[in-house]
Amino acid sequence: MCGDEGAGVIVTEYDPHAIEQRWLVAWEDLDLRRPGAPKRYVLDMFPYPSGDLHMGHGEAFSIGDAVARYTMLRGYDVMHPIGWDAFGLPAENAAIKRGTDPATWTYTNIETQAESFRRFGVSFDWSRRLQTCDPEYYRWTQWLFLRFFEKGLAYRKASPVNWCPNDQTVLANEQVVQGLCERCGAAVTKRNLTQWYFKITDYAQRLLDDMEPLVGNWPDRVLTMQRNWIGRSEGAYVQFVIEGRDEPVTVFTTRPDTLYGATFFVVAADAPLADELVTDGQRSAFEAYRERVKGLSEIERQSTERTKTGVFLGVHAINPANGEKLPVWAADYVLADYGTGAIMAVPAHDQRDLDFARTFDLPVRVVVDTGLEDPLTTGIATTGDGRLVNSGPLDGLAKADAIRAMIEQLESSGGGSGTVIFRLRDWLLSRQRYWGAPIPIVHCTSCGEVPVPDDQLPVLLPPPDQVDLKPKGESPLGTAHSWVEVPCPSCGATARRDTDTMDTFVDSSWYFLRYCSPHYTDGPFDPAEVREWMPAAQYTGGVEHAILHLLYARFFTKVLQDLGLVDFGEPFSRLLNQGQVVNQGKAMSKSLGNGVDLGAELARHGVDAVRVTMLFASPPEEDIDWADVSPSGAGKWLKRVWQLAGDVAGRPGGSSDLEVDRAVARLVAETERHMEGHRFNVAVARCMELTNVLRKGFDAGCDVRAGTEALAVMLSAFAPYTAEEAWHRLGHQDFVAKQAWPQVDPALLVRESVTCVVQVAGKVKARLEVSPEIAEEQLRAQALDDPSVRRALAGRGVGKVIVRVPKLVNIVPA
RNA sequence: GCGAGAGUGGCGGAACGGCAGACGCGCCGGCCUUAGGAGCCGGUGUCCUCGGACGUGCGGGUUCGAAUCCCGCCUCUCGCACCA
Numbered sequence: 001m002c003g004d005e006g007a008g009v010i011v012t013e014y015d016p017h018a019i020e021q022r023w024l025v026a027w028e029d030l031d032l033r034r035p036g037a038p039k040r041y042v043l044d045m046f047p048y049p050s051g052d053l054h055m056g057h058g059e060a061f062s063i064g065d066a067v068a069r070y071t072m073l074r075g076y077d078v079m080h081p082i083g084w085d086a087f088g089l090p091a092e093n094a095a096i097k098r099g100t101d102p103a104t105w106t107y108t109n110i111e112t113q114a115e116s117f118r119r120f121g122v123s124f125d126w127s128r129r130l131q132t133c134d135p136e137y138y139r140w141t142q143w144l145f146l147r148f149f150e151k152g153l154a155y156r157k158a159s160p161v162n163w164c165p166n167d168q169t170v171l172a173n174e175q176v177v178q179g180l181c182e183r184c185g186a187a188v189t190k191r192n193l194t195q196w197y198f199k200i201t202d203y204a205q206r207l208l209d210d211m212e213p214l215v216g217n218w219p220d221r222v223l224t225m226q227r228n229w230i231g232r233s234e235g236a237y238v239q240f241v242i243e244g245r246d247e248p249v250t251v252f253t254t255r256p257d258t259l260y261g262a263t264f265f266v267v268a269a270d271a272p273l274a275d276e277l278v279t280d281g282q283r284s285a286f287e288a289y290r291e292r293v294k295g296l297s298e299i300e301r302q303s304t305e306r307t308k309t310g311v312f313l314g315v316h317a318i319n320p321a322n323g324e325k326l327p328v329w330a331a332d333y334v335l336a337d338y339g340t341g342a343i344m345a346v347p348a349h350d351q352r353d354l355d356f357a358r359t360f361d362l363p364v365r366v367v368v369d370t371g372l373e374d375p376l377t378t379g380i381a382t383t384g385d386g387r388l389v390n391s392g393p394l395d396g397l398a399k400a401d402a403i404r405a406m407i408e409q410l411e412s413s414g415g416g417s418g419t420v421i422f423r424l425r426d427w428l429l430s431r432q433r434y435w436g437a438p439i440p441i442v443h444c445t446s447c448g449e450v451p452v453p454d455d456q457l458p459v460l461l462p463p464p465d466q467v468d469l470k471p472k473g474e475s476p477l478g479t480a481h482s483w484v485e486v487p488c489p490s491c492g493a494t495a496r497r498d499t500d501t502m503d504t505f506v507d508s509s510w511y512f513l514r515y516c517s518p519h520y521t522d523g524p525f526d527p528a529e530v531r532e533w534m535p536a537a538q539y540t541g542g543v544e545h546a547i548l549h550l551l552y553a554r555f556f557t558k559v560l561q562d563l564g565l566v567d568f569g570e571p572f573s574r575l576l577n578q579g580q581v582v583n584q585g586k587a588m589s590k591s592l593g594n595g596v597d598l599g600a601e602l603a604r605h606g607v608d609a610v611r612v613t614m615l616f617a618s619p620p621e622e623d624i625d626w627a628d629v630s631p632s633g634a635g636k637w638l639k640r641v642w643q644l645a646g647d648v649a650g651r652p653g654g655s656s657d658l659e660v661d662r663a664v665a666r667l668v669a670e671t672e673r674h675m676e677g678h679r680f681n682v683a684v685a686r687c688m689e690l691t692n693v694l695r696k697g698f699d700a701g702c703d704v705r706a707g708t709e710a711l712a713v714m715l716s717a718f719a720p721y722t723a724e725e726a727w728h729r730l731g732h733q734d735f736v737a738k739q740a741w742p743q744v745d746p747a748l749l750v751r752e753s754v755t756c757v758v759q760v761a762g763k764v765k766a767r768l769e770v771s772p773e774i775a776e777e778q779l780r781a782q783a784l785d786d787p788s789v790r791r792a793l794a795g796r797g798v799g800k801v802i803v804r805v806p807k808l809v810n811i812v813p814a
Numbered sequence: 815g816c817g818a819g820a821g822u823g824g825c826g827g828a829a830c831g832g833c834a835g836a837c838g839c840g841c842c843g844g845c846c847u848u849a850g851g852a853g854c855c856g857g858u859g860u861c862c863u864c865g866g867a868c869g870u871g872c873g874g875g876u877u878c879g880a881a882u883c884c885c886g887c888c889u890c891u892c893g894c895a896c897c898a
Contacts (some may be wrong), residue, residue, distance in 0.1 A: 221893070224818055228894055235898080253898060266898090308896085333896045344897050351815090352896050423897050466884095546893085616838070618826060628826050630839050632851095637838085682828065685837035692837095702856090757833050762879045764833055791865090802878045808832050810878050 015640040016606025019725045023233075024119065026724075030547055032737060037077040039534040042068040042693050043572070045549070046083045049109035050090055053116040055588065056542070059624060062614040062718075063578050063680065064540040066120045066456055069717040070675045071538075072123070073741040077163065079533055080123055081515040083130035087138075088504045089167060089183060092435040092469060101464035102435040106133060116599070121607055125735070128518045128523040132182045132507035138437035139458035140524035141507055146440060146451045147563055153199045154429070156449065160270060160336065161428060163191040168473050170195055171504060172428045175548070190270070190294070196430035196439060196500065200555045201571055204230050204422040207554055210569055218575040219621065222546040229547050231423025232421065238344065238416040240265065242277060242315040242328065245757045249273065252339035252421055255349060257402035260391035261367035262344040263357065265317040265326045266310065268336035277328060278339065279314030286311050286330055293332045308333055308356040319344075320415045321406075331356060339421055347381065354381040367391045368399060422456050427552065429503045432741025434461070434469055434476040436501030444488035444495035453489055459497070475499035492588055508549055509556040512536055512571060523565075529567055539572035543621075546577070563804065576678055579623040581614075596626050608719035609635035615680040638722045641691055641715060644708055645726035647698060654703035658752075659766055663693045663706040665748035672741065680718070705730070710742035758783040759810040762794040772806045779806045783809040 044064035047057060069078040084106075091102040098105070099461055117124065130137055137775060148154040161172040166186035168252045175182040200207075208230050208552060211223050225355060234255035241658045242249055251265075267274045269290050278286045289311040310331030317326045326344070334343050347357035348366045355376055357364050364376040370386035372378075388394040394402045395411075410416030430439060438459045440452040452459055462480035469476050477499040478484060488495035510524065512637050517526035550572075557571040580587065585596040601610050612634040617624040667690040674683040690711050694704045716723035727736035751772055756779060758766040766786045770779060783789060789811065797814035 222820055225893055228817070231894095231897065233897070251898080255898080331896095333898095335897065340898045345898085350898065352898075356894090390884090543892090616826090622827090625826080628839080630826090633839055679828095681826090684836080685828075690838055755833075759832080759879070762832090767833070770885090800878060802832095805833070808879090810832080812878055 002057070005730050014642045016608060016635070016638070017723070019721045020119070020121075020537050020607055023121075023721050023724045027121075027735075029736060030737070032072055032080075033125070034072070034075065034077040037075055039079065039532055040071050040076040040538075041079045041512075041516075041536040042071055042538045043081070043515075043540070045539070045545065046085050046508070046511060047113060048085045048090070049106055049113055051109055052112050053598055055596055055601075055626065057113075058120070058601075058610060059581050059614045060541065061117070061120060061122050061545050062611040063576065063620050063718075064420075064437070065611075066615060066675075066680055066717045067125050067538055067540060067576075067678070069720065072737070073713060073717060073739065075740060078123075079128070079515070080125055081128040081130075081518075082114075082117065082122070082124040082126070083128070083515065083518075084113070084132065085129040085499075085504060085508050085509060085511070086110065086133040087436045087507055089433060089435070090167075092433060095435075095464070096469050101383040102469075103133065103464070103672075106435075107131075119602070119607065121611075123720070127552055129251045130511065130514055132437075132504070132511060132516045133435070135460055136519075136521075137511075138507070140514065141437045141502065141510070142440040142457050142459060143450070143454060144510060144524055144560075145437075145456065145502065145506070148198060148559060149441070149449075149451055151559070151563070153202065153559060154196060154611075155199065156196050158192060158194040161193050161195055162188045163193075164188055165681050169432045170428060170430065171434070172505070172548075181273060185537040195428050196498075197426040198429055200234065200427045200552075201422060201556050203425055204232070204424045205420075206558055206569070207424075207551065208232055210554070210558070214570065214575075215287045217573060218541075219577050220735070222543065222575065222577065225546045225656050226551055229424065229551065231706065233421050234418075236403075236410060236416050236418050238320065238342070238410060240320060240326075240344065243316045243318065243325070245277070245315075249277075249342055250340050251344050252414075252419070253344060253346075255346065255403070256406040256416070257388060257391075257394065257399055258349050258367050259319065259321040259344065259406060260394065261319055261346040261348050261365050262319055262321075262324075262326060263347060263363045263365055264345045264353075265328045266331050266334045266343050266345050266353075266356070267313070267328060268334040268341040269310070269330040269332045271336035271341035273341055274313065274330040277313050277315050278330070282312060282314035286313060296332070308352070308359045310356065310360065320410075320413075327362070329356075329360075333488065337425060338423065348375045349381055349383055351381040354379065360384040365390060367394075368402075419516050427503075427505075427555075430498075430500035430546070431477040431504055432473065432499075433466070433501055433502055434467055436504060437507065439500050439502060440476065440497045441498040441685075442486055442488055443498060444493060446493060447490040447495075450488055450490045450495070456489070461501075475501070477501070505548060505552050508551045512539075512553070513560075513566070528567065534566065535568050535571050535573050535753065538574050538576070540576045540578065542580070543577035550575075576620060578620045579618070579648060581624045581626055583625065584627045585625060601631060604709075605631040606636050606638075606721075608638050608722045612638065612684060612718050616684040618681055620678055620680055630795070635690065637688055638719055640695065641711060642690065642722060642726055642729070644695055644698065644704075645712060645729040646704050648708045649730050651698075652705075654698075654701055657697060657700070657702040660693060660697040660702050660704065660707070662748050662751070664690065664704075664710065665744045668695065668710055668714070668742050669744045669749060672744075675717070683714075684718060687711060687718075690714075712736055713742055754788045754806050756783070756806055758786060758789055759808070760789060762810060763792075765789050765792045770806050774806050776803050776805050779803055779805055779809060783811065 091106045095102040236256040239248040310329045313328045345353040347353040347364045368386040370382040385399045407418040415558045442450045462483035466480040468479040513525045516529040520526045560566045588595040613631040617629045671686040697704045712726040733745040756768040799812040799814040802810040
């Protein structure tokens with residue numbers, strides 16, 4: 001039961017390491033669940049096993065564990081699971097470099113991290129532990145893929161994709177950061193490849209709409225980032241007839257009102273359409289241009305600073321509004337995979353079109369009179385509101401009315417329609433890598449893409465010794481010939497397995513569901529358990545996942561809802577993004593040599609001191625500069641708590657003091673309020689104040705046992721070892737972590753007297769100790785009678801007097 | 815360029831529109847000590863004629879009253895960035 005049986009260490013002075021030793025053993029069989037109590041799911045983003053835990057983990061899990069432990073103390077039956085996001089490139093790269101296999105590297109790191117988590121004192125439910133690279137996990141990742149496939153939500157298509165030349169693999173749009181590979185930083189190029197996609201675009205509007213209830217519960221900036229990423233755009237499709245071509249070409253525009261201002265037409269240089277439209281006479285010029293564009297890296301291409309480039313394709317489009325012939329150009333400022341890959345160019349009212357027109361000397365026609373100078377002379381396109389001109393029937397209308405009128409006209413003439421498009425692209429999920437979940441599809445020459453039957457899952461990875469891991473632009477799985485060749489599940493003929501593996505973001509898009517029933521064998525999760533726990537009440541993790549992981553997880557949840565597997569659409573009710581730990585103003589890095597090692601800090605200051613430092617440094621979403629904080633200061637406080645607990649136990653009794661009791665009640669109430677609001681820095685500060693109050697009270701001979709016990713209980717949310725030790729010193733044989741958050745007697749929160757501030761012209765001139773029930777007239781009289789108030793009035797008469805009983809009086813001189 | 819957020823002591827940071835600077839670090843002084851990188855106590859926004867005056871990036875506004883709300887600037891951080 002209690003600690004000393006386990007470790008046999010008697011602690012006689014505050015020695016954090018000895019305390020850790022003792023309780024680590026005593027906690028071995030500690031079960032923090034509270035069966036029968038209301039359930040709450042407190043979730044932390046699971047780690048990637050890249051090595052041992054680092055400072056960033058320290059902060060994330062200090063916060064996550066404070067939330068979990070606080071929730072337990074509040075009486076909930078808390079699920080606080082841990083697992084590992086264990087598939088992924090680094091394992092493979094490390095394996096290539098060291099000649100081991102990815103599994104060994106991964107599982108070794110996981111064991112290291114698991115051990116460190118235990119030492120860090122995190123209140124995980126270890127029975128739920130999972131690893132996404134375990135076959136019993138990825139079996140269900142594959143199973144889910146097949147459900148998506150059946151629904152038409154997983155499909156294969158050929159298209160230009162982001163390619164990392166260093167990692168030799170394709171990347172999702174979300175993994176390209178400023179034209180660079182998110183993982184390795186190499187410049188990303190485009191390749192035309194056939195790849196697997198999830199149809200996340202079908203869910204664009206829902207992903208947007210369902211954010212509404214998250215407002216206030218998720219950080220604003222995450223919601224904004226997701227909104228921007230989804231990029232909803234209202235406008236119209238407009239069809240343009242191309243001279244000498246039967247089929248019209250459709251463009252998307254947000255400004256159908258400016259149709260009369262279109263003076264040329266642009267097709268994305270890398271879109272198949274450009275290749276179709278170009279005349280024989282212009283073909284060689286076009287192909288030369290296209291090759292040049294292909295050679296550009298994404299960063300070069302995306303630079304807005306560059307002057308516009310392009311080439312005339314030799315054909316003309318007919319403006320459906322006025323019948324004008326518009327020259328058709330190919331250019332790289334038009335994107336092949338947004339809208340329709342073609343635009344009508346209105347240089348007067350679009351900056352990019354204007355830049356292009358000025359480069360190639362194309363006409364500029366103003367059709368919205370904004371009152372600003374002519375764009376052709378200023379070089380600045382006018383995008384604001386104004387009256388339509390040079391626009392036939394639209395003349396005189398304001399922008400918004402003209403947009404409406406033009407859409408109506410297009411719809412009645414059949415030349416176009418109002419529409420909404422999104423910036424969001426489908427999620428490219430296939431990877432030409434070994435260490436991931438194989439895509440459970442068999443390619444058969446007669447049957448096509450055939451799903452592996454559910455009862456043949458999982459499709460296990462071939463053993464690493466059968467595979468050549470070296471990157472070569474094709475999946476390493478293709479080199480495991482005996483693995484690749486299988487009979488077609490449909491017709492039995494010899495067929496080939498799909499050799500790609502899934503993006504690891506697929507694994508992490510449903511792990512929070514698996515935690516609810518990690519050993520369930522009849523499906524990815526037990527629906528009954530999921531109903532009990534989900535959606536997660538609290539999700540804590542880094543802001544680097546603001547788009548990627550969180551958008552994918554939301555998407556998965558919605559698909560599962562549509563499949564009838566879950567009955568909710570949003571997985572995480574409340575989200576907290578903790579900041580980073582930096583050093584001397586900069587992110588820690590090897591090249592800067594400013595790294596701080598978590599293990600070393602723990603060895604030096606003790607686990608609790610480091611955890612308290614993380615929480616006390618600043619609000620959780622702010623970065624912590626380790627050069628600005630004081631783990632030894634935190635340690636000093638913990639020692640004072642420990643000392644107090646011992647002193648209180650050693651001197652029973654004492655006088656009771658109402659003022660001390662009131663201060664304790666107030667500080668407990670405030671700590672609770674700040675815990676609820678995730679202001680852990682202030683919650684810790686209130687506990688420090690409480691320590692000071694109790695110490696002074698004790699030294700004055702008061703009985704502060706109840707207050708000290710309350711302190712120990714609250715402390716257990718931040719510093720579980722010291723709290724446990726303090727509780728034990730107070731004579732308890734049970735665990736502080738299993739206690740209830742201290743109750744506050746509301747009567748003690750009602751002050752017997754309050755300090756009333758008396759202001760003259762808004763400036764504080766006096767303070768009065770008054771009863772909280774004082775009458776307004778009496779307070780007013782007392783305030784006006786105060787000597788310093790009279791002095792401040794200095795002969796001036798009394799004008800208006802604002803009285804807010806019992807806390808404030810403001811006197812305005814006449 | 816677009817979008818979001820933030821500017822408070824030497825530092826990290828507190829503050830339902832109502833006492834600015836809680837709590838801590840650092841610093842100063844004292845006690846204790848053979849010793850102090852230990853512990854304890856006290857002090858610590860600026861100016862000052864010791865009665866006060868000023869003070870939350872800058873300038874306006876609302877209000878009896880603004881760090882807090884509104885408008886306009888400045889600076890910084892983050893996100894997106896040729897998305898038609």
